[in-house]
Amino acid sequence: MTRGRGEEGGTTAVDPRLRRDRGGRRARPHSAQPELDRVRPGRRGHRRHPHGHRRRRHRAGPPLLVVVATLVALAVVTPLVFLVVEAFQTGWTTLHPLLFRSLTAQLLWNTVSLTVVVTALCAVLGTGLAWLVERTDLPGRHFWAVLVVIPLGIPDFVVSFGWRAVFPSIGGFWAAVLVMVLAVYPLVFLPVAASLRNADPAQEEVARSLGAGRLRTFWKVTVGQARLAILGGAVLVGLVCLAEFGAFEILGYRTLTTEAYTEFTVGFNTAAGCAFSLILVLLGALLLAGEGAARGKGRTARLGAGAARALRPRPLGRGAAPALMAVGAVVVLALGVPVGAIVYLILQGGTSTVPNASVWGATLTTFGYGAGAGIVATLGALPIALLSVRHPGRRVRVLERTSMLILAVPGIVVALSAAYVTNYFLDGRWYQTTPLLIVVYAIMFFPMAVVSVRAAVARAPIGLEEVGHSLGVRRSSVFWRVTLPLIAPGLAAAFCLVFLETATELTATLILIPTGQATLATGFWAQQSNLSYGAAAPYAGIMVLIAAVPSYVLGRWFDRLPSRSAAAGVPASAPVARAEVLAGATMVR
């Protein structure tokens, strides 16, 4: 530690001296600038883009692009708009008794208490794991770092199913807490690990040198550095808990979401569905607003130039064995139990549960829907992303944030809203059709598409196109040779993210899927609802494979692209990407 500090101190002391020496004759060129820099009001010094072009001052952007982007943003928020319309049409006299009854209070308590407990436990578990993996000499920490993320790729309802298959009597509040924590803790782990990796270790050393003890340093500096990451991850966990349907249904735990589904499908009670939707959207908005308030104004990044030195991992010493056991236990519980259960059920079933024709049919349907939603969402995100990167301004930010609102809206609400629109305004036309389902998917996962596409567009700065033009190359040719190759990986990433989310979507699919069709998720659901666990297992197995394997392969592919520096920012694998994109999406607001 001492050696490291000495080195750094040494360079900073010598460096300016060296610079002045080399430029001895330059007579401090900046000294006289104030004289010449008698700037007019409104001029700012930092208008440079990293690639050396001046940010365009024509703020608004091409009119056609603005119109299209506005239409897309409006389309994305239609579920919210129609939720309000529906509430008005239903009327306060109908809604009032539905909102203020003991069932609602009970469901609200179930939902909120579960969300709070799961979020708190995930924050602790995720942060603890991130610290062990990033900051200690935990044996095999790189290996664990990969393993503890994989559960994010397994749909929550499959985790729930696996536990139920192993322990048939499991159920109730604590079972729901256990399953949810194991399914979603990576949402906290990923951003916190990234933040600890990027934080300046010198801050910890400084804290120690100022007389803070180990514990105080850990609490004030290490956790402090990761504060925003923990907060962001926790909000995502909360949003997932609000929207979760399948996992709770399997465990017999009733929340606002499960009840909204039941009211709609069993009781055909749209008014009750509307009431529950209103509460869910309100809770989601509260979560996002709370995060915004708690975020504050502090910065957690390093201030100042120079590359951060890697911190020597903290030796665990005698704590290594318990730490190893704890991490191992998490992996066994979160990954081993569900995957083991699926494999066991498939093997036990023998020939009778070898994936049959309906499983392959469902796989094909799932791929079709996923591809459709991926294309629609990616193309829809393009105008907003283009505006946001190339013509930034207040209006564009409003558009972007509007389209991000959907992040706080549970899938069930989007689906019920779509059902309401088709049934009351279109006489049932489009209801339970493939186009509507694909549009609903695209709306639900639109924030992910926007964040990835924006990152993609940012990788092709307009300065590069200008250089292309200056070399005498035609505009269309520059697009094909420069712009497209640069943004293609990001567009592919956006497509893959939406595809993967769609492939494991259950709630909205159950409501809106065309009659006679089945996706992997709904096929799985039909079997497990009949308690045919053996028959449900192949569906679950394929979903896990789709979620985990291609994302790993894709991650490796993106990593190996020659333009690594250009592709930097393409997330390493799809589960990772999912968390990063969601985290990025909440930051956009």
Add this chain to the structure above:
Amino acid sequence: MKELVARGTCKSFGDLQVLDGVDLVVPAGSFTAILGASGSGKTTLLRLIAGFERLDRGSLLLGDQVVDDGHRVFVPSERRRIGYVPQEGALFPHLSVGRNVAFGLHRGPNRRARVMELLDMVGLSGLHRRYPHQLSGGQQQRVALARALATDPEIVLLDEPFSSLDASLRASVRNEVHDVLRQAGTTSVMVTHDQEEALSMADQVAVLRNGVVAQLGTPAGLYRHPRDLALARFLGEANVLDARVRVLGQGVVAETPLGALPVEGWPPSGALGCPDGRARVLVRPEQLVVGDASSSPVVARVESSEYYGHDTVVRVRPEGDRLPELVVRMTGGSPLEAGHRIGLAVRGPVVAWPVTDLE
């Protein structure tokens, strides 16, 4: 290689007038530096020449062709035959060095040979298979130059090409780029905020201030005869003395606390006369000569001294209360201790401006 002429070019963004009638002639084959503080409009001027932005008013000519006249004529960037070297190079990150350089070349049997020739010229032969992220900052900058020169441009535009480089790297890359451009013999325009860079590289320097060319001239002319005090300070360190100017026979002399100094170029152009002879005199730090305190008419006390090896910058305060602190640059020698008494003399003629002309 072609001449570039800008006449009364105006450009504003929104209600911000960035260029307010810039007149500039860049002779064919010359190297011109556009020097200005940040916000002076220098990059906007370069982007107008490149065809990335359109003029509001005025005209731009490349050779005898009007490329932009503010309303009807606008030749797009890709048909101007320019070479553009942006800040930080802006290499295409998904293309290898060879493909970057070949970007503007047409397919043909000579393409490969031409790329090799260009890479050889910028001293990077053998690196054509590398990708931009595998190069150092200086190498990236040289690839960007090779790419710009590949299409035999009429004029090469460089936008603060060295500002992203380390101080240690800057000088060497600067020399290499300068040599390559000389060798290629193209007309070159470079934008910079670094007066040292502008003075050392260019044949002609245009200082841009508040959207107009404040002064245009050779580096030596600009440094020795800046049009006003602000320019004098912008172009290098300056000691300014109060003086009274007298005509003495053929010459002009400024009576200063450092003695009577011969004045060059009096009265300065644009000066509206100087009835009482009150003036301010510019003495560059290297014009001050340190001598023995006992044999000098002006004695000063050393306040501080910064030793750079090849030279030393000494801050001195002349004895008596009439003079401000002065900056002296001594070549070689050893550092002087604070409190040391020295004698001061002025070498060579000085420049003066009438007091009424100031501020």
